[in-house]
Amino acid sequence: MTDINAGQEPEQTMTRIQREKREAILEAGLTVFSQEGFRGATLDRIAAEAGLSKPNLLYYYPSKEAIHEELLTGLLHTWLDPLKAVNPNGEPVDELLAYVHRKLALARDFPRESRLFANEILQGAPRILPALEGELRELVEDRAAVIQRWIDEGRIAPVDPVHLIFSVWALTQHYADFDVQVHAVLGAGDPFPRAEAHLETLFRRLLTP
Amino acid sequence: MTDINAGQEPEQTMTRIQREKREAILEAGLTVFSQEGFRGATLDRIAAEAGLSKPNLLYYYPSKEAIHEELLTGLLHTWLDPLKAVNPNGEPVDELLAYVHRKLALARDFPRESRLFANEILQGAPRILPALEGELRELVEDRAAVIQRWIDEGRIAPVDPVHLIFSVWALTQHYADFDVQVHAVLGAGDPFPRAEAHLETLFRRLLTP
DNA sequence: CGTTTGTTTGACCGATTGGTCAAATCGAGG
DNA sequence: CCTCGATTTGACCAATCGGTCAAACAAACG
Numbered sequence: 001m002t003d004i005n006a007g008q009e010p011e012q013t014m015t016r017i018q019r020e021k022r023e024a025i026l027e028a029g030l031t032v033f034s035q036e037g038f039r040g041a042t043l044d045r046i047a048a049e050a051g052l053s054k055p056n057l058l059y060y061y062p063s064k065e066a067i068h069e070e071l072l073t074g075l076l077h078t079w080l081d082p083l084k085a086v087n088p089n090g091e092p093v094d095e096l097l098a099y100v101h102r103k104l105a106l107a108r109d110f111p112r113e114s115r116l117f118a119n120e121i122l123q124g125a126p127r128i129l130p131a132l133e134g135e136l137r138e139l140v141e142d143r144a145a146v147i148q149r150w151i152d153e154g155r156i157a158p159v160d161p162v163h164l165i166f167s168v169w170a171l172t173q174h175y176a177d178f179d180v181q182v183h184a185v186l187g188a189g190d191p192f193p194r195a196e197a198h199l200e201t202l203f204r205r206l207l208t209p
Numbered sequence: 210m211t212d213i214n215a216g217q218e219p220e221q222t223m224t225r226i227q228r229e230k231r232e233a234i235l236e237a238g239l240t241v242f243s244q245e246g247f248r249g250a251t252l253d254r255i256a257a258e259a260g261l262s263k264p265n266l267l268y269y270y271p272s273k274e275a276i277h278e279e280l281l282t283g284l285l286h287t288w289l290d291p292l293k294a295v296n297p298n299g300e301p302v303d304e305l306l307a308y309v310h311r312k313l314a315l316a317r318d319f320p321r322e323s324r325l326f327a328n329e330i331l332q333g334a335p336r337i338l339p340a341l342e343g344e345l346r347e348l349v350e351d352r353a354a355v356i357q358r359w360i361d362e363g364r365i366a367p368v369d370p371v372h373l374i375f376s377v378w379a380l381t382q383h384y385a386d387f388d389v390q391v392h393a394v395l396g397a398g399d400p401f402p403r404a405e406a407h408l409e410t411l412f413r414r415l416l417t418p
Numbered sequence: 419c420g421t422t423t424g425t426t427t428g429a430c431c432g433a434t435t436g437g438t439c440a441a442a443t444c445g446a447g448g
Numbered sequence: 449c450c451t452c453g454a455t456t457t458g459a460c461c462a463a464t465c466g467g468t469c470a471a472a473c474a475a476a477c478g
Contacts (some may be wrong), residue, residue: 035332039249043466058467076444112277115331122324125389132393140394157309162394163407167380174379180334185349185371198372205414252436265456267437
C-alpha cells in the first residue's frame with residue numbers, strides 16, 4: 001500500500017496512472033460539486049462519473065473534503081488572474097474592456113468552475129472566506145486604487161471603482177452560473193457573441209469620459 | 210387525523226395554528242434550502258430551524274419536495290413582478306431605472322429568496338425549467354419588444370434589449386447571492402446605498418440617448 | 419518464475435437520510 | 449368533566465451516506 005501524497009503537488013513523484021486517475025476524479029468532482037454543492041454531492045456519483053469504484057476513488061483522495069478543497073484552491077488563482085493582469089500603465093478604457101473580455105471568456109470556457117465558485121459563495125463561503133478577506137480583498141483594493149487614479153486623471157468617467165469591479169464579476173459570471181435561464185429565454189444558440197458585444201457597449205458607455 | 214390540504218391554497222379553511230406552523234416551516238425551509246440547495250438540505254435541520262420535531266413537520270407537509278415546491282412556485286411571481294410593472298407608456302429611462310431600483314430592493318429585502326432561486330438555476334433548474342421556458346420567456350420577449358420600440362423611437366440609446374434585461378438581473382442579484390463576497394471586500398457596512406448609486410449611474414450612461 | 423509494490427474491489431460499518439406509525443397529548447365544545 | 453378531533457412525539461424503517469478493510473488482482477523487476 002502506497003500512502004499517496006495526501007498533501008500538495010509533488011506531481012513529479014506520481015506515476016502516469018496516478019496522475020490520470022487523480023485528474024479524472026477532479027474532473028468528475030468538478031462536474032458534481034458545481035451542480036449539487038458540497039453537501040448535495042455524493043462520493044458514489046463522483047466515483048461513477050470518474051469511472052471508478054468508491055473505494056478506488058478513496059485510494060486516490062482520502063475524503064470528499066480533500067477533493068473539494070483541491071478544486072477550490074486551484075480555482076481562486078484562475079479566478080483572480082484576469083484582474084491581476086490589468087495593467088496600471090496601459091490605456092484605461094482598453095485595459096478595463098480587456099479585463100471584461102478575459103472574464104467573459106472564463107465564463108464561456110470554464111462554466112463548471114464558475115458554478116463551483118458560485119456554490120461556495122452561496123453557502124456562505126465556509127471554506128474560502130479567509131482567502132476572500134485576504135488575497136481577494138487586497139487585490140481589489142489595489143486595483144480600485146488604480147482605477148481611482150485613472151478617474152482623478154480624467155482618463156475614464158467617474159465611477160465607484162469597487163462596484164465597477166463587482167459589476168464586471170456579476171455581468172460575466174451570470175452567463176456561466178445562470179446559463180440554463182439564459183438558454184431558456186434565448187433558445188438554443190450560443191449567447192456569447194451577443195453577450196460580448198453587449199458588455200463592450202455597456203462598459204464603453206459607462207467608462208468613456 | 211385531518212388530512213391537511215396537500216395541494217394548493219384554501220388558506221381560509223386552515224386554523225390559526227395550521228397557518229402559523231406552515232408559515233414557520235416555509236420560513237425555515239427558505240433559510241435552509243437557500244443555503245444548502247435541495248439535496249444538501251435536510252428535514253432535520255428544517256424542523257430544528259422551525260422549532261418542530263421532524264414527524265410534526267411532516268404532519269404539515271407531506272415531503273421535503275412539497276416544501277421546496279411551494280417555496281419555488283410562490284417565488285417566481287415575486288421575481289417577475291418588477292419586470293411586469295415596467296410601463297410601456299412611461300418615460301423610457303425612468304421606467305428602466307425604476308425597474309433596476311425595484312429589483313435591487315428585492316435583493317436587499319429578500320436575499321434568501323434570491324439565493325433559493327440561484328440554487329435552483331445552478332442545479333440546472335430541474336423543477337422550474339418549464340416556467341422559465343414558458344412564462345419567463347414570454348414576459349422577457351414582450352418587454353424586449355417594448356424596449357426595442359423605445360430604441361427605434363430614439364428615446365433610449367441602442368442596446369440589445371434581452372441582454373439589457375440580463376444585465377439588470379445579474380447586477381442586482383449579485384448583491385444578494387454573493388453578499389458574503391461583497392462583505393469580504395467592503396467590510397461590515399451596508400453596501401446597498403453605494404450599489405444603488407452605482408447602478409443608477411451605470412444604467413443612466415448606458416441608456417441615455 | 420517468484421516476489422514485491424501498486425491498484426482495485428466486495429463486503430461491511432456506523433451515522434444520517436427521508437419518511438411512517440401508533441400511541442400520547444392537547445384543546446375546544448358539550 | 450368528558451369526548452372527539454387536532455396536534456405532537458418517540459420509536460422505528462429501509463435506503464443512502466462517507467469511509468474502512470482485508471483480500472484479490474496487476475505490473476514491474478530481478
